[in-house]
Amino acid sequence: MNKNNDRDILAEALAQLKQQGPSQQPPKTVVDETVRRLAEMRRVGDDAGPAVLPPSSPMRIFLGRTVVRLSLGAAALILLGYALGRLSGPAPMDLDELREALTPAVAASIEPAIREKLMDEMRQRYQVALAASYVKVKEELTQQYQDELNRFAVQTLAASNAVTNRLLTELVENIDTAQAQDRTQITKVLRQIELNRVQDRTQLAAGLKTLASRTENELSKTRQQFVQLLVSYQPEELGPEPQPFQNSQERNEP
Amino acid sequence: MQAYDWQVVVQEYGPLVWQTAYRLLANHADAADCFQETFLTALEVSRRQDVRNLPGLLVRLATTRAIDRLRQKSRQCRTDACEVKPLAASADPLDQLEAQDLAGQLREAIGELPSQEAKVFCLRYLGEMSYRQIARELQIGINVVGVSLHRAKAKLREALNATDATDEVSHEQKQR
Numbered sequence: 193m194n195k196n197n198d199r200d201i202l203a204e205a206l207a208q209l210k211q212q213g214p215s216q217q218p219p220k221t222v223v224d225e226t227v228r229r230l231a232e233m234r235r236v237g238d239d240a241g242p243a244v245l246p247p248s249s250p251m252r253i254f255l256g257r258t259v260v261r262l263s264l265g266a267a268a269l270i271l272l273g274y275a276l277g278r279l280s281g282p283a284p285m286d287l288d289e290l291r292e293a294l295t296p297a298v299a300a301s302i303e304p305a306i307r308e309k310l311m312d313e314m315r316q317r318y319q320v321a322l323a324a325s326y327v328k329v330k331e332e333l334t335q336q337y338q339d340e341l342n343r344f345a346v347q348t349l350a351a352s353n354a355v356t357n358r359l360l361t362e363l364v365e366n367i368d369t370a371q372a373q374d375r376t377q378i379t380k381v382l383r384q385i386e387l388n389r390v391q392d393r394t395q396l397a398a399g400l401k402t403l404a405s406r407t408e409n410e411l412s413k414t415r416q417q418f419v420q421l422l423v424s425y426q427p428e429e430l431g432p433e434p435q436p437f438q439n440s441q442e443r444n445e446p
Numbered sequence: 447m448q449a450y451d452w453q454v455v456v457q458e459y460g461p462l463v464w465q466t467a468y469r470l471l472a473n474h475a476d477a478a479d480c481f482q483e484t485f486l487t488a489l490e491v492s493r494r495q496d497v498r499n500l501p502g503l504l505v506r507l508a509t510t511r512a513i514d515r516l517r518q519k520s521r522q523c524r525t526d527a528c529e530v531k532p533l534a535a536s537a538d539p540l541d542q543l544e545a546q547d548l549a550g551q552l553r554e555a556i557g558e559l560p561s562q563e564a565k566v567f568c569l570r571y572l573g574e575m576s577y578r579q580i581a582r583e584l585q586i587g588i589n590v591v592g593v594s595l596h597r598a599k600a601k602l603r604e605a606l607n608a609t610d611a612t613d614e615v616s617h618e619q620k621q622r
Contacts, residue, residue, distance in 0.1 A: 200603075201603065202552075202599060202602055202603045202606060205548045205549060205551065205552035205602075206552065206571055208545040208546075208549040208552075209469055209549040209553070210572070211545070217461055217464070218463070218464035218477075218478075218481055219474075222464075222481055222482070223456055223457070223460055226456055226460075226481060226482045226485050226486075227452065227453050227456050229482060230453075230456070230485055230489055231452070233489055234452070234489065
């Protein structure tokens with residue numbers, strides 16, 4: 193339940209509105225200005241005189257009665273004139289004689305016009321009917337043309353889709369075959385490279401061994417030659433005979 | 447045609463007219479304009495016809511002018527920011543703010559009412575006139591007065607409740 197229903201908000205608002213009233217007296221400036229404007233307005237009004245007659249003045253009553261009397265007199269005169277006119281007018285003519293006398297002349301005068309008007313109307317109706325038929329036929333042909341175009345477009349689209357799918361399948365198969373061949377060739381090449389590497393390593397190891405043995409032999413020969421050279425060229429006064437050159441391996445042996 | 451001493455009339459009925467205008471307008475300048483227009487119009491009316499109840503005429507004219515100005519202000523307040531009055535220091539500021547808000551909502555709702563319903567409502571509850579006096583001043587039937595008053599009250603109550611509900615929802619959203 194809304195609490196707004198429990199209290200009369202309108203009564204509260206009215207009470208607040210009444211409580212918010214200011215002091216009962218209007219400001220003196222406002223009162224003075226109002227009195228001044230009233231005096232000015234009264235002076236202007238007195239100079240100009242009353243603009244409108246009071247509703248209960250005798251002049252207004254007199255004018256009203258005069259207008260009513262004049263209106264009644266005018267109505268009576270009109271009725272009298274109408275009655276005099278009806279009574280003093282000529283007698284009515286015989287309508288059958290008048291019709292028989294006028295029928296041939298009227299028929300002869302209006303027949304071409306009627307014929308021409310009828311022709312115009314027929315022509316207009318035919319034109320309207322032809323225009324409507326033309327529009328209808330044009331719409332039907334347009335509709336048929338659009339239907340044919342749509343059917344042809346659907347067929348062409350289906351055929352092109354089938355051809356495209358076949359070509360795509362062939363392309364995928366060719367790509368798979370080429371990828372398999374590439375993988376086989378790459379595997380062969382990798383195997384050949386590995387074989388070459390192993391052979392090279394073997395040859396290199398053998399060559400290094402040969403080089404090491406030859407180098408050792410050459411070093412032994414050089415050492416012997418160097419010892420022999422020292423022995424053969426040693427002066428006698430230089431002291432005792434020098435020890436033969438020993439390598440570290442020979443020195444460490446017992 | 448009666449001849450009034452308008453200085454005496456202004457002195458005697460000025461407070462009544464001022465109170466009627468200021469209650470509806472809550473604005474010094476607007477109330478002053480309404481005050482002057484009321485007495486000037488009363489002068490014109492007294493020139494055209496006999497005035498049987500001068501205070502009733504003044505209250506009706508003041509109410510009509512104030513409602514016209516209220517409707518103009520209501521239209522302007524939809525686009526411009528409305529005037530916010532300063533609070534008095536004596537009472538509780540929250541209570542004063544709520545009271546001002548409620549009275550302002552009532553003024554705005556009166557400005558939204560049809561002219562005749564607004565006049566009848568203001569003459570009845572702010573001018574404290576009887577149905578017969580209102581009918582005589584506005585030149586309408588007593589039944590029309592009753593119907594207009596009933597419609598005005600229903601519309602005002604609905605407008606105030608709608609505004610109150612909207613304020614409560616916005617207040618709850620702010621608290622969240």
